Amino acid sequence: MTNIAEAQLIALDWGTTSARAYLMGADGHIVAERSAALGIMQVASKAQAETQSLDEAFKATLTELCGDWLDNFENVPVIACGMVGSQQGWTEAAYRPVPANLADPAFELASVEIAPGRTMQIIPGVLDLKELPDVMRGEETQILGAIDLAALNADDSEEQLFLLPGTHSKWVKVSGRTITEFCTSMTGETFALLSTQSILSKLIEPAPSANWSAFERGVKVSQSGEGAADLMLTAFSARTLVLTERLEKNEVSNYLSGLMIGAEICSVLGKQATNDALSLTICGNKELSSRYTRALNIFGIDQVRELQGTAPRGIWAVASAQGLLQTPSV
């Protein structure tokens, strides 16, 4: 606990199903961190079960997560990103429209009282108000963290592509530190539903380990003539290939994963995605990131950078840009 004295920020990455808290010291290094299944969904359930107001339930959850930090560091600012700032969250942080400069010192944070005289700031999400609109909450902060961590975008005019895989994966174009456009694919959530609750799930047997050949086979089908068709048409092959003894039951899950990730890449980047100049950074958990990297490689995209845990760094960058951090008293 040698660094505790330097604590400068309590940062929260507070999503739908989980909450992560970081105690950050000088220069944004992480002094301590915690995570728990205390996402806004669980908070809402708790509020209902205990007939609390949502505000009370959020206060109690924050105390459960990091009440000791709040007590020990009374003057340290508290700032959060993610779904905690949604309509279903603690308080709504109105979306910022694209183009959204993530490092803009002037954009408005939402704020909510967490104790008498003390507030928590909430970083707003970003809205792309195109014909089929798109929204993100939390991913924008991960991207800013990734840019800082990897010292990307030395040249602010350079365009980069970020992929944030997950329940709803985000593909985000960034110019310098400005999000210019993005889209969302429901791949992760639909994969989970199809592989656990559809007819396909009946044939799925656990794979002994990640079966890359079955995964790659799925990706290649998504690139093929037959794969050109809608995913709804190709997905049924995860059943029929087993029925015709061309796929093992313990390969189904990886095959379907490849099929769906391949279809997503096709949709976003096109079937012939080879673009030598494309700089792509994936921010997400290691296992899922490596799946996307493998699939992207099959599409001819070799320049893929993977980064984990970028959210706290992004929160730090926002806090810094917004002047929330105290100049250390020497």
Add this chain to the structure above:
Amino acid sequence: MTNIAEAQLIALDWGTTSARAYLMGADGHIVAERSAALGIMQVASKAQAETQSLDEAFKATLTELCGDWLDNFENVPVIACGMVGSQQGWTEAAYRPVPANLADPAFELASVEIAPGRTMQIIPGVLDLKELPDVMRGEETQILGAIDLAALNADDSEEQLFLLPGTHSKWVKVSGRTITEFCTSMTGETFALLSTQSILSKLIEPAPSANWSAFERGVKVSQSGEGAADLMLTAFSARTLVLTERLEKNEVSNYLSGLMIGAEICSVLGKQATNDALSLTICGNKELSSRYTRALNIFGIDQVRELQGTAPRGIWAVASAQGLLQTPSV
């Protein structure tokens, strides 16, 4: 019960979640019919719950459904189509490969003993062993029934397209009475999962009645530039359009339905599906059939025929072709 004396066939359309039984008289008219939620899935659950063999559970279910008919008409043949002939069914009826002549008097039926000295014939499904194989069980019989009912295919060389919407919709090319190729779309099952269990379900409010304008809006998005992308990308708009107040919560379900049915039509027929010569017959329940007809109209396909309840007629045609029907003794 005046016609009971003429009973010539007990026909069963026995699927995954329901079973329908028909007592048929001279020329295939339906004397009596019954249906119950006694599909092969429920039979398997019953077998497990009552620690019966699957064979015993199927026998008991058949008795529950139409034991009185079996008793009263001891010499009347019994014949079934559908998932009852699958690996998970009563006994497996090996698939017939395409091209499969539905009226071929020589193709082999499976058979299972339903009582001492008495058997039930089972009509096999059809297999299209292409790169991504496809299978059907029961739909082939509905198609044969449709051809007979509507006196289609007077010219046996004419190619026709059949659509059988449902949990897994089938698009089937038929030449004369021969199935030449087909594909399956998981639209129905995926729609059910997305609209009841995904994040999209959170915003869905029941529609006062079928909302055709929201449905048609979804279909049109599937045809548009943005809709050219994979369904996984467009589906999220069922959420974001509500968040941005461009879609009402009670429109979400119909919008998503239009989006998904439109995407299916795009995949199967292409974005510019207008084909004046295309003769399309939909065999399915009225509500779902009318959705597909509306969507097809938007794609410029106006020649759509809808038929309901074609399975018993198809079973009758198979029984007749196979010489199972007794010549009435005058």
